[in-house]
Amino acid sequence: MSVAVLVLASVSWAEGSGSLSSSDCLACHGEAGFKDSKGHSASVDPKVFSTSVHSALGCQACHSDVTEFPHKLPVKTVACAGCHASADSDFQVSVHHLVMKDPSSPACLNCHGDPHAVVSVHDSRSPVYALNLPRTCGTCHGNPRLAREYGLPNVYSLYIDSIHGFALTRDGLLVAATCTSCHGAHKILAPNNPHSPVSRKNIPATCGACHAGIEAKYFRGAHGKGLRAGNSEVPVCTSCHTAHSIVSVRTASFQLKTTSRCGSCHSARAATYQDTFHGQVTALGFVVTARCWNCHRAHEILPASDPESSIAPANLQKTCGQCHENVSKGFVSYDPHANPRDSTHYPGLYYTARFMNFLMLAVFTFFGLHTILWFLRSLVERRKDGRSGEEVASK
Amino acid sequence: MENRQEQSYYYRFSPGKRLLHGMLFSSFLGLALTGLTLRFGSAGWASAFAHGVGGLGAILFFHKAFGVLLTAAFLVHVGNILRLVFVQKRFGMLWGPESLVPQPRDVVQLGAHFRWFLGLGPKPKFDRYAYWEKFDYWAVFWGMAIIGLSGYSMWFAQPVARLLPGSWFNVALLLHGDEALLAVWFIFTIHFFNTHLRPGSFPMDTVIFTGRQTRKELEEKHPAEYERLLAQGSLEGLRAEQPQRWFVVAGKVVGFAAIATGFVLLLLTLFSFRQ
Numbered sequence: 234m235s236v237a238v239l240v241l242a243s244v245s246w247a248e249g250s251g252s253l254s255s256s257d258c259l260a261c262h263g264e265a266g267f268k269d270s271k272g273h274s275a276s277v278d279p280k281v282f283s284t285s286v287h288s289a290l291g292c293q294a295c296h297s298d299v300t301e302f303p304h305k306l307p308v309k310t311v312a313c314a315g316c317h318a319s320a321d322s323d324f325q326v327s328v329h330h331l332v333m334k335d336p337s338s339p340a341c342l343n344c345h346g347d348p349h350a351v352v353s354v355h356d357s358r359s360p361v362y363a364l365n366l367p368r369t370c371g372t373c374h375g376n377p378r379l380a381r382e383y384g385l386p387n388v389y390s391l392y393i394d395s396i397h398g399f400a401l402t403r404d405g406l407l408v409a410a411t412c413t414s415c416h417g418a419h420k421i422l423a424p425n426n427p428h429s430p431v432s433r434k435n436i437p438a439t440c441g442a443c444h445a446g447i448e449a450k451y452f453r454g455a456h457g458k459g460l461r462a463g464n465s466e467v468p469v470c471t472s473c474h475t476a477h478s479i480v481s482v483r484t485a486s487f488q489l490k491t492t493s494r495c496g497s498c499h500s501a502r503a504a505t506y507q508d509t510f511h512g513q514v515t516a517l518g519f520v521v522t523a524r525c526w527n528c529h530r531a532h533e534i535l536p537a538s539d540p541e542s543s544i545a546p547a548n549l550q551k552t553c554g555q556c557h558e559n560v561s562k563g564f565v566s567y568d569p570h571a572n573p574r575d576s577t578h579y580p581g582l583y584y585t586a587r588f589m590n591f592l593m594l595a596v597f598t599f600f601g602l603h604t605i606l607w608f609l610r611s612l613v614e615r616r617k618d619g620r621s622g623e624e625v626a627s628k
Numbered sequence: 629m630e631n632r633q634e635q636s637y638y639y640r641f642s643p644g645k646r647l648l649h650g651m652l653f654s655s656f657l658g659l660a661l662t663g664l665t666l667r668f669g670s671a672g673w674a675s676a677f678a679h680g681v682g683g684l685g686a687i688l689f690f691h692k693a694f695g696v697l698l699t700a701a702f703l704v705h706v707g708n709i710l711r712l713v714f715v716q717k718r719f720g721m722l723w724g725p726e727s728l729v730p731q732p733r734d735v736v737q738l739g740a741h742f743r744w745f746l747g748l749g750p751k752p753k754f755d756r757y758a759y760w761e762k763f764d765y766w767a768v769f770w771g772m773a774i775i776g777l778s779g780y781s782m783w784f785a786q787p788v789a790r791l792l793p794g795s796w797f798n799v800a801l802l803l804h805g806d807e808a809l810l811a812v813w814f815i816f817t818i819h820f821f822n823t824h825l826r827p828g829s830f831p832m833d834t835v836i837f838t839g840r841q842t843r844k845e846l847e848e849k850h851p852a853e854y855e856r857l858l859a860q861g862s863l864e865g866l867r868a869e870q871p872q873r874w875f876v877v878a879g880k881v882v883g884f885a886a887i888a889t890g891f892v893l894l895l896l897t898l899f900s901f902r903q
Contacts (some may be wrong), residue, residue: 507670510782510801516669519684559786567794573802582798589806596810600818603760604826606745611827613747 323420391477450532651701658694734759755852816890837879838871
């Protein structure tokens with residue numbers, strides 16, 4: 234709206250002054266290869282300019298210091314902020330402006346390209362059109378040299394091979410998340426800035442802009458409740474799914490990683506899981522047995538004490554029944570996290586484990602000694618009897 | 629005459645016993661290979677093996693198939709014992725010099741054997757089954773009971789869960805895995821040494837494959853049995869033809885394959901073991 238008003242105002246101003254029209258300027262600047270006195274190109278392709286969103290404004294809308302022909306030199310650098318005030322005020326606080334105050338840091342044209350050719354963001358020719366955007370950001374954020382030099386996150390290759398990247402590049406989906414979907418466009422803030430859409434506390438809402446159903450489940454679960462309560466330790470979307478290398482949750486490689494991801498916080502539970510058949514099969518690299526979220530759910534994770542929980546006693550038969558047939562009450566009284574070192578909660582398992590340890594130790598201590606002594610005696614007998622070396626029983 | 633006697637052979641194990649031992653060790657190796665793959669699932673070799681043989685379905689299929697084979701061998705053996713004892717009234721199987729049942733003499737010979745190890749006394753005269761052979765036998769019996777019962781109850785978990793509490797399955801997997809590891813380590817170290825690798829038998833005692841031993845072997849390894857058979861005059865009844873060369877070679881090939889498999893599994897499990 235504000236842009237539209239500005240456009241109208243500018244046009245009427247340009248007409249009102251009546252000084253120069255675009256065709257006047259293009260008489261010279263429209264020639265291919267037109268250069269200024271220093272040899273810099275000063276050429277504007279009239280065909281390209283005519284399709285640009287800026288063409289209707291006329292040259293003077295931006296180059297307001299040019300009022301006569303021939304014009305004075307040098308011509309002032311155009312400030313985009315003159316019209317795009319809100320984009321500019323966003324840009325002023327962004328990492329692109331603040332963190333790298335050297336002149337090489339990106340400004341409007343680095344992303345939007347030639348101002349004489351600027352088209353709508355919905356035009357497929359625009360460098361900031363959804364399908365082109367990752368490549369535009371990747372000019373810097375996918376450049377290993379720049380990544381090294383400026384410590385930029387080299388995330389382009391991670392993104393482009395992610396499920397979002399595939400949705401964009403392979404499936405051509407405009408709804409696929411691109412850089413700006415999560416980071417914003419002009420007001421890109423560092424992740425540790427609490428106002429950033431990718432700051433830890435804001436991530437569920439950012440992802441939830443598309444994945445609304447999952448966001449709702451997440452906030453019904455223990456992790457989401459913890460985040461709301463201000464617990465900064467709880468996982469957010471990216472803790473499990475990563476930020477840029479997000480893959481389909483249906484892939485085995487992702488499913489196999491989830492146990493170690495949950496286990497990076499729930500280490501005691503992960504250890505007892507590994508002792509079970511479920512855990513052994515998962516460790517082998519097969520996804521046919523239960524992993525954390527098959528029982529606990531992926532997003533709506535609730536403690537067993539909550540009647541809504543998938544592992545609440547009343548819901549166990551249904552939960553185990555996802556894989557097992559004919560699930561009885563006795564069957565679900567199996568503890569998939571029993572700890573053989575915990576004598577208080579698992580006395581049967583604890584004493585069985587201790588007995589097996591004792592048996593193992595006793596058998597190998599006794600027979601280890603037996604074997605070593607026998608071996609040594611056999612060598613002695615062998616030497617005594619010469620080459621034959623047999624152990625002849627005494628008569 | 630003396631020279632000819634040195635070359636003479638006597639039966640120790642009947643074809644039935646050798647067949648059962650063959651079923652026992654081949655199913656044991658198969659069970660160990662597939663079972664230890666699960667037990668040490670996070671080890672690289674386990675994952676590679678499981679994917680190599682065709683995935684989890686194949687691992688479980690072979691594990692169960694070998695389990696059934698071993699169970700069959702076990703039942704045939706127990707059935708045979710019952711037949712011999714109750715039908716043929718051979719009570720010598722239950723007690724006496726031919727029996728595998730532990731007896732006071734075994735404790736005495738164990739002590740005497742240790743004294744001999746230390747050079748404090750003569751080597752004891754073992755009869756048909758020495759105490760460590762009896763231990764091997766009963767360890768397998770105990771192991772099969774523990775591993776078999778826990779294994780079948782996990783295989784048929786749903787019906788078992790109607791009789792036993794769920795915590796039994798926690799105990800069952802622990803028992804199954806730990807007892808199996810004990811059995812595997814015992815067989816691949818102690819049994820291999822006692823029977824094959826000790827200097828008195830090195831590199832292999834083929835009697836379990838050919839069924840026959842020389843007079844010298846009988847006299848050295850089972851002197852009490854030898855003297856008893858001589859005194860009873862029943863030694864010549866056990867006379868056997870010298871096993872043919874191909875038969876001994878076949879026995880050695882099978883035996884060494886089993887020992888090699890055992891050692892590979894022993895090393896893999898020892899390196900992967902973390903308590």
